[in-house]
Amino acid sequence: MNKALYHTIIFFLLVIHIACDNREGNVDVTPSKVEIKQVDGVHRFFINDQPFEVRGVGLDFDQISSMNRLKQAGANSFRTWGTNNAKQELDSAAKYGLMVALGLDMEKELHGFDYNNKAKVKEQFNRLKERILLFKDHPNLLCWVVGNELNLLFDDKGQLKLVNPKAYEALADLVDFIHEVDPNHPVTTTFAGVHKSHVELALKHVPQLDFLSYQVYGDLMILPDLVSNAEIDYPYMVTEYGPMGHWERPSTEWGREIEETSTEKAKGYVTRINKGILEDKSGLCLGSYAFYWGQKQERTPTWYGMFLKTGEPTEVIDELTKLWTGTYPENRAPFVTDITFNSLRATDNIYVSPNSSHTAKIEVEDPESDELDVEWILRKEVVVKSDGGAFEKEPEAIQFEKEADENGTIKFIVPEEKGDYRLFAYVRDTKGKAGYANIPFYVK
Numbered sequence: 001m002n003k004a005l006y007h008t009i010i011f012f013l014l015v016i017h018i019a020c021d022n023r024e025g026n027v028d029v030t031p032s033k034v035e036i037k038q039v040d041g042v043h044r045f046f047i048n049d050q051p052f053e054v055r056g057v058g059l060d061f062d063q064i065s066s067m068n069r070l071k072q073a074g075a076n077s078f079r080t081w082g083t084n085n086a087k088q089e090l091d092s093a094a095k096y097g098l099m100v101a102l103g104l105d106m107e108k109e110l111h112g113f114d115y116n117n118k119a120k121v122k123e124q125f126n127r128l129k130e131r132i133l134l135f136k137d138h139p140n141l142l143c144w145v146v147g148n149e150l151n152l153l154f155d156d157k158g159q160l161k162l163v164n165p166k167a168y169e170a171l172a173d174l175v176d177f178i179h180e181v182d183p184n185h186p187v188t189t190t191f192a193g194v195h196k197s198h199v200e201l202a203l204k205h206v207p208q209l210d211f212l213s214y215q216v217y218g219d220l221m222i223l224p225d226l227v228s229n230a231e232i233d234y235p236y237m238v239t240e241y242g243p244m245g246h247w248e249r250p251s252t253e254w255g256r257e258i259e260e261t262s263t264e265k266a267k268g269y270v271t272r273i274n275k276g277i278l279e280d281k282s283g284l285c286l287g288s289y290a291f292y293w294g295q296k297q298e299r300t301p302t303w304y305g306m307f308l309k310t311g312e313p314t315e316v317i318d319e320l321t322k323l324w325t326g327t328y329p330e331n332r333a334p335f336v337t338d339i340t341f342n343s344l345r346a347t348d349n350i351y352v353s354p355n356s357s358h359t360a361k362i363e364v365e366d367p368e369s370d371e372l373d374v375e376w377i378l379r380k381e382v383v384v385k386s387d388g389g390a391f392e393k394e395p396e397a398i399q400f401e402k403e404a405d406e407n408g409t410i411k412f413i414v415p416e417e418k419g420d421y422r423l424f425a426y427v428r429d430t431k432g433k434a435g436y437a438n439i440p441f442y443v444k
Contacts, residue, residue, distance in 0.1 A: 031137040031184045032099075036211060036235055042283040043211075043235035045142070047099070052076070054142075054287020055324050056101075057306075058240060061085035063294040064092045066307075070293060071096040073317060074324025079239055079289045081105055081148055083131040090138045099142035101239070101289070102135060104128050106147035106171065110154075110388045115166035125173055132174075136182040143185050145239060146174050149192040149215060151202070152388050162197060168205035175208055186210035190239045192388075193219060196230035203234075211286060215240035218248040220276035227284065238277065238288035243268060243316075246299045250347055252440050254420055256381055257299055258346040261336040261437040266315035273323060290320060297394040299382060300422065302436050308426060312434035331431045334372055338363035339425060339437035350441040354416045361409045362425040362437055370429040376402070376410050377424040381440070418443050 035046045045052040056077035057070065061084070070078065079101035080089060086102060093100045107113035107124060115121060128146075135141060150171065155161045175187050189206070190213040191198060199212065212234045216223055220241045227236065243265040246257040260268065269290070277288055295305035302308070306316045315333040322328050341350050341360045352358060366372055379395040386392035398421070404411040408425075415421065424438040 029137055030139055031141065031182075032139050034142055034185050036186055036286065038235075038283070043286055045286055047142070052099070052142075054099075054101075054237060054289070056098075056287070056289045057293035057320075058289050058291045059293040061089060064089055066293070067092050067096045067098070069313070071098065073321040073329075075320075077101065077142060077287070077289070078293065079103065079145060081145075083135065086131070086135050090135065090140050093140040094138075098140065100138075100140055101143050101145050101237075102141055103148060104131060104144060104146045104174065106150060106167075106174075108148075108150060108152065108388060109163050109167060110149075110152050111390060115164045115170060121166070121170050125170065125177075128174055129177060132178055133181065136178075136185065141185055143210075144178055144182075144187045145190060145213065146178070146187055147171055147189045149190055149388060151195070151198040152192040154387075160193075160195065160198075162201055165201060165205055168202050171202075172206040172208070175206055179208065188213045188237065188239075190215050194223065194226040194230055194232070196232070199230065199232055209234075212236040213239040215291075216276075217242055217245035218272070220272040223276040224280040224282050224285075228282065233284075235284050235286055237286045240291040241269075241272065241276075241288060242291040242304055246303060252346065252420075252442070253349045254442055256420055256422070256440045258440065259300055259303055259438055261339065262302075262314045262316070262333070262435040263335045263337050266319045269316055270319050270323070290316075297382075297392050298386060298389065299392075300424075300438060301394055302424070302438065308434050308436065310434075312428060312432055314434055314436070318433075331370075331429070331433060332367040333433035334364050334366045334370075334427045334429055334435040336362060336364045336425075336427055336435035336437050339439045341423065341439050341441055346439050350439070351444050352414050352441055354418060354443050355413060357403060357411060357413055359409065359411045360423055360425070360439065362427065364408055364427050364435060366429055368429075370431060372408075373428050374405075374408050374410075375426040375428070376405065376412070377426065378412075378415075379422055379424065381420045381422055414441070414443055416443075 032047050037046050054077050056075050058079045077099040081103040082105035150167050153161055153163045178187050188211050192215055194214050250258050292304045295307050295309045307313055318328055318332045339362045342358050344350050378398045378400045401413040420442050422438050422440045427435045
């Protein structure tokens, strides 16, 4: 094939590609220019020279169908952890006027990746390089989030330890590549918590990061102090915050974490956001992403998600809507304030005999006095606990005998098989909102 014919074919293929993109509505391929500027002592994102304070959530591909709800709640951005479905996520963001902090999923030592294996590290670099080139010019790209909690690693005693520095050398190669090919978008990596030695190790190998990102739960309350005490003078985002983490909550004598009710979580969100973000005077915080816009199993099916598995939004979304728009939605989720088992709470360490009869009660009310329906589900506890947000198998529901079930109170027979269980109560109003609570107990 002669050179002229070759170039003619390439030209027509390019024209066809552009035409297809335009037919799908992807006309604008001009990247946004995103910068971090300090104005009057305050660090801010600027998009095409306009200030932009991040108000967002973390979500996965299966939640893009609820993007309109996210926009209505007042969010202006969302973050991801990988790029498998990045095109659909970015295009959906464009439809609703949202910006995306796009995750590049680096492997973690926590999950067995060996950063001494040069071939595997190179393979990872090449894989992520392709994704960078593919999405760097999308107009709804805000920034790159390269690696999620690379610092999360435990010693034999379960204490945090420093990761292999070569993990950060691999990160540095990716940051350098982004800076080389994409002058329009800043780059960050995320840290589990704020640990001075962890951040110092990272910055020793990757000082070219444009900003840092912290992922904190209960510690959001004291985040500005943690950053100040660690003497880290870098602008940062909070790329995950949410309810009290399962590692931060009390546990039963047999080692099962005690979860807050949906209302306790919502109130905790508000308190920690006010203390850790809104009242922060350091000028370093660029914005935040709440975790998690969706549903996931981690210790329980309800611990971190803002929605039930059946799709109903919970009270946390009402509070974020108030935070972002100034007003609550017209219909609010039910308030769930307490759950008891034989008038005992989870902290009382509830032991029962096999096949015995017991009573559980949930305390609930609806802000609009809507009629409420309570569903009770019994499950065994998680068999294999995950670390670092990895997949965790949700225990199946167990059939059990109900002797009475009315007005948020249930009388039931516990299983014959000995072991640890958890009783869940799901409360739904007539307009699609929900609340929940659960309580662990042990059959012995």
